[in-house]
Amino acid sequence: MTARPTVLLCDDSRALRMLTARQLSEAGFEVVAEAGNGAEAVEGYREHRPTVVLLDLVMPQMDGKQTLQALLEYDADARVVILSSLGAKKDIEDCLRMGAASYLQKPIDPEAMVRVLRGVAG
Template structure:
């Protein structure tokens, strides 16, 4: 049974790119969210095995969203996505409960490694 993934990023392009990589590698992308609020709502609804979470997003940022999701499900497996230069935010995200982090621009292998490792 393929692991289910919820992708969160405010740019449609990044969602598309991530989805492509993730789907090609045997995961099942069950949902996409364009901001933190949507991610929390969709997590509650879909209960995906894994979540990728962008940090800088409108409405609700990724770190707040991680905290909210961890409230819903303390076992949520969230991978935070950041860019170079967001170190303090990545640390915040990890402290909030993110299992791993990815740095943009994404390397497909890294994305899959992170998903696989977080899924275990």
């Protein structure tokens, strides 16, 4: 059996992180780090080098776009999946253009999340 793909989960909602971490773990991913803001996400990325980052778009201080930029500056090959709310079409397009691997819309459908993450993890 190959190693489980690792995930860094960044969202300012603790409730969302708890729910999503459980769903990911049940689906065979290993959540190696959780982050409640962009700075923590960058720090967690440096420390754990996860296969995939799940990154919330709307966060106080450093938003998802700024965090995406920081992650890609650190590692141009970082695989980042954006978590967005409905109606964030322009932001999603910006993120994909910047180098995000994919995106998911909230409320997150667990099956879609697993499918997208497996695709991105390769």
